[in-house]
Amino acid sequence: MGKYTEDAKKMLELIGGKENISAVSHCVTRMRFVLVDPSKADIKGIEALKSVKGSFTQAxxxxxxxxxxxxNFYNDFAAVSGVEGVSKDAAKQAAKGNMNLAQRLLANLAEIFAPLIPALVVGGLILGFRNFLEAVPILNNGQDTIVSQYQFWAGVNHFLWIIGEAIFHFLPVGITWSVARKFGTTQILGIVLGITLVSPQLLNAYGVAGGAEIPQWDFGFxxxxxxxxxxxxxxAMLAGFTLVYLEKFFKKIVPEYLSMILxxxxxxxxxxxxxxxxxGPIGWVIGDAISSVVYGGLTSAFGWLFASVFGFLYAPLVITGLHHMTNAIDLQLMNEFGGTNLWPMIALSNIAQGSAVLAIIFLHKGNKEEQQISIPAAISCYMGVTEPAMFGINIKYIYPFVAxxxxxxxxxxxxxSSGVMANSIGVGGIPGFLSIQPKYMLMFVIAMLIAIVVPFVLTIIFDKKGILKGKGMDLKLKYF
Structure with missing residues (x-):
């Protein structure tokens, strides 16, 4: 008998039995079920199990x-249920049967950008470090930068750009590859397509924006x-989708013995x-329009209103999966305006969720069972990953989530309101200050302090005054 055999047996019963499981897999900390009828799951009963830290439904x-x-829990569950697990990708495909058209569209977009996020984060850290080396005058009474005074660091700064350029300038290669990967078509064709969008023989997009003379392929007429x-x-996304469609179309009509060639x-x-x-031209116009609207809204007289709405609703967007769309907007803003004023708000939202969890740790000190999830969740938030905190703690109680x-x-x-701009996407938590443009760092630090102090204090006040207490499970059952 395994360590979790008894809990696994109870979970099988509470989840609606073997016949209610369409697919099951697991990730680093969670069991992932695709249920035939989600309403049959006894959520309260499942969360009462000793080995369970919480639950939620997403995608x-x-x-x-x-x-x-x-x-180990997964292995014991498989043994008692007789249900053979599937890969996470297969589970995601099965889960789409429980999603409407809009949810499937958003899930597809999320799965396109998800494989790119590690590279984008690394790129953001590199640009942030280069930003510190070459743009922050910290030497000789604020007159000189590190790069201007030390040849070694000048060499480091120059060398690191090769990685930053590979990640951001050649981003279309990653996008077209990811689209091909997502839809199960030939990935090397996606890579080749991306390279044709950034080939050295083409006039660089930044040169086009700067008004340089555009060379042409001349076909005579x-x-x-x-x-x-x-x-x-x-x-890049439009090109990737077109490649996927054409490859699938021709696979249907070309005889199999000629398929590899034709x-x-x-x-x-x-x-x-x-x-x-x-x-390309259509995508350029669309991207320019989106970035102009977002940038114009944030820098207008009503920028504070846009900011308050976005800051308030970003965490709920994470629950729906809509937050992945902000990656595309951030990247477009970076390309169009040399930085993004959207991403700093995302980092602040992540920090705020971590601070609310920190307050719960303070309020529930001594609850060792809860601390197994709350302490790692708070650390995770401050490093830019909020799902463990939101789903494991804040939504469970709801008042820290609102705080x-x-x-x-x-x-x-x-x-x-202070005009804070980030050079790039970075680590969406406390280390995010490295990605902020030097002249805005002080104001971003002040905003970070607000994101740390206000949720912490409000969570304690809500707890002591009984505001929203007891609503968490009701909301969870209603919306998840």
């Missing part, structure tokens, strides 16, 4: 938080502009042509 999957020992799409998100040829060449003639939303809104107002 069509019922997820049960077990903790770092989830692999018509010409095509040789424009690169470095750091462009939407042109399908890549007829899929790739028309896509590259369309990318440079139609999709964090209020603190996030106030911090966002200060950030936007």
């Amino acid at each position: 069509g999957q019922f997820q049960v938080i077990v903790g770092n020992d989830v692999a 018509f010409q095509i502009d040789m424009i690169g799409y470095q750091a462009q998100v939407i042109p 399908v890549p040829f007829f899929a790739l060449i028309p896509t590259v042509l369309l990318a440079h003639v139609v999709l 964090a939303m209020i603190g996030s809104a106030l911090a966002a107002i200060v950030s936007v």
Whole structure:
């Protein structure tokens, strides 16, 4: 008998039995169920199990938080249930049967950007460090930068740009690869397509924006502009979707014995042509419009209102999965305006959720069982990952979740009203200050202090005054 056999048997019964399980898998801390009928799951009963730290439903999957020992729990559950597990990707596909069209669309977008996030975070850290080396005058009474005084650090700064350039300037390669990977088509064709959007023989996108003369491919009776799409998100996505569609279309009509030769040829060449003639220019206009609207809203007289709404609602966006769409907007802002005033608010929201958990740790000190999830969750928030805190603690009690939303809104107002800009996406928590442009660092630190102090204090006040207490489970059952 395994360590979790008894709890596994009870969970099988509470979840509606073997016949209610369409697919099951696990990640680092959670069991992931795709249920035939989610209403049959006894959420209160499941969360009462000793080995369970909490539960939530996201993207069509019922997820049960077990903790770092989830692999052993999974093995015991598989043994008592006789249900064979599947991969996380297979579980995600099965879960889409429980999602409507809009949810499936958002899930697909999330799965396109998710594999890119580690590179974007590394790139953000590198740009932040380079920012500190070359743009912050900390030597000789604030007159000189480190790079201007030390050749070693000048060399480090120059060397690191090769990585930053690979991540951000050649981002379309990652996007087209990820689209091909997501939809199960030939990944190397996605990579080749991305390279054709950023080829050195094309005029760099930054040169186009600067008004440089655009070279052309001359076909005699018509010409095509040789424009690169470095750091462009939407042109790359449109091109990637087109490649996927054409490859799948030709696979259906081309005989299998000719498929390896003809399908890549007829899929790739028309896509590259369309990318440079139609999709790229259209995507450029769309991306420019989106970034202009967001940037204009945040820098207008009503920027504080936009900031308060975004700061307040960003955490709920994480629950729905909509937050992944902000990656594309951030990248577009960086390309268009040399920085993003949206991303700092995301970092502040993450910090606020961590501070609310910190207050719960303070209020519930001595609760060793809860601390197994609350302490790692708070640390995770401060490093930019909020799901363990939100699903494991804050939504469970609801009042810390609301306190964090209020603190996030106030911090966002200060950030936007002060014109805070980040050079890039970075670690979405306390280390995020490294990505902030030097002249705005002080104001961002002040906004960070608001995101730390306000949720902590409000959570304690809400607890002592009984505000929203006892509402967490009701809300969870209603919306999740």
